[in-house]
Amino acid sequence: MSTAAESLIDVHAHFVTDRYVNAAKTAGHQHPDGMPGWPTWKAADHLALIDEGGIDTAMVSVSSPGTHFGDDGAARALAREVNEFAAELVREHPGRFGHFANLPLPDVDGSLREIAYSLDVLGSDGVAVETNAHGRYLGDALFEPVWTELDRRRAVVFVHPTSPPGHEAVSLGRPRPMLEFLFDSARTVSDLVFAGVFLRYPDISWVFTHGGGAATTAGLPHPRPHAR
Incomplete structure (x- = not known):
């Protein structure tokens, strides 16, 4: 690991659980964002990877396609499950992992509940959202209550790309992380601006x-960065 004076933190790290992958597959995400299949993940493997890279702490989150697969109730339950898993991971490996809690957008009420639970009870370091939630980009007026609450809390919001609506017409048959993730990040940043x-x-x-x-x-102008 690095010295205390040059501590390295990886803010872009992901995990999956077997139950999360099964839920996503059941919802039709056999090949997430056009990828050949789902990755596997173990805490020990992740720790070995960051040790090899001289990284002190990995801030883990759930990647695309998130936890909302069309049903608000199921999304709330799945978000709670993965957030509690990550919080336990942080407790088991103090200083090695942090956690951005998943929000079940576009379910605003469920997301507000998960903000309170994750930040107040689980001690999450911030929240994670996708660049769009079923085609609604982050500048959508629907999400104003979420930003109001996160601003009040001076929270960190980690934004991860996901497949855009209509990706079939523009992705050229390739996995969306190759090109479309980059453009969907730009699309949601411009919408926020x-x-x-x-x-x-x-x-x-x-x-x-x-x-x-x-x-x-x-x-496009860069939002204020967060140093951690």
């Missing part, structure tokens, strides 16, 4: 993966 979300909620610390995707080349 044009909707004025960054201005209205200045106390949210945003983390966008892959360097902000195509937003970095589009000349």
Whole structure:
């Protein structure tokens, strides 16, 4: 590991559980975002990987396609399950893992409940959302109560890309992480900019993966980074 003066933290790390993968497959995600299949994950393997890279702490989260597969009740239960799993992981390996709690968007009420539970009870380091939730991008007025609450809490929001609506027409038959993830990050950043979300909620610390995707080349303004 690195020295205390140069501590390294990986803010973009993922985990899966068997029950999460089974739920996603049951919902039709046999090949998530066009990938050949689902990855496997074990805490010991992840620890070995970050040790090899000289990384002190990995901030884990659930990746695309998230936990909402069309049913609000099922999404709330699945989000709670993976968040509790991650919180236990952090307790078992203090200092080696942190956790961004999954929110079951576009279910706003369920997300507000999960914000309170994850931040107040589980001690999560922030929350994780996808670039769009069933085609609703993050500047959508539907999500205003979520940003209001996260701004009040001065929370960290980790934004991970997912497949855009209509990806069949633009992905050229390739897995969406190859190209579409980069463009969907830019799409949601631009939506947040044009909707004025960054201005209205200045106390949210945003983390966008892959360097902000195509937003970095589009000349869009960068939100305030979060140092951790």
